[in-house]
Amino acid sequence: MDIEAAKMVGAGLAVIGLSGVGIGIGNIFASFISSVARNPAARATLFPSTMLGFALVEAVALYALLISFLILFG
């Protein structure tokens, strides 16, 4: 197989992992929304943890993107 074609296929495969990240982010915010719906007073305490969780899950997305770029351009 042509090396360029293989790189493209590899880059495409590498970003399949982003589906897990989508589920993860949805999970975090679903949990935040339902917690605040049960207990609106907890919003201020939960929001920083939600943002932290979001950033950590997003980091995994960016690791996958990084691998994809490394395969494509490396």
Added chain:
Amino acid sequence: MAAEGHHSPLEQFEVKTLIPIDLGGVDVSFTNASLFMILAVAGILLFLTLSMQRRALVPGRWQAMAEMSYEFVAGVVRDNLGPEGKKFFPFAFTLFMFIFFCNAIALVPYTFAVTSHLIVTAALAILVIVLVTAVGIVKHGLHFFSLFMPKGVPIYMAPLLVPLEVLSYLARPVSLALRLFANLTAGHTMLKVFAGFVVMLGIGGIAPLAVIVVLYGLETLIAFLQAYVFTVLTCIYLNDALHLH
């Protein structure tokens, strides 16, 4: 410009030497990265000193911003380190403000994103992990290494568990560095790619332009969020080292 050929969206991350300085074979030139780091630090110094000059009891807008940034990081340190964490506040504040200002200055077009280089974020992450480990060892002595052996685990599991715990401890600076680097690089690359589309499409470039506006909003949020996450994780790791779980 069109005659120069294709520009890659990755060209914006090139480190350009502004003043070449050679110290016995070692290249310590003043680069655009150095320039923007100095700009970030100068920005922080000017912001904090000039805003607080009036020292009003009822703060004006600038003083309110300076006090808010102080209170924000103080809240993070207090929540994660407890009352004895006060002595780490200057470190956490410096880390937060430096990363935030570096990220924010990079939002201006034609500037250089300092934190989009792995070496810069790795240097910050190594600083954090060395500080955390040193603080732990100074406070607890060799008992610090009980961090890697969770309580209530039978002794025969130790040869399996301890290397795993050590590996996960060493993965912390790696993830700290990679997270900040990947966020900044991906964001700025996306901005450049869409900017390329705007130029390519002529009058139809309105659509990618709208996307760029939205992306700028996202990038501003990311600039703040990544600084916050770096600081919070530093405080969490410090708490782990100080209180050994």
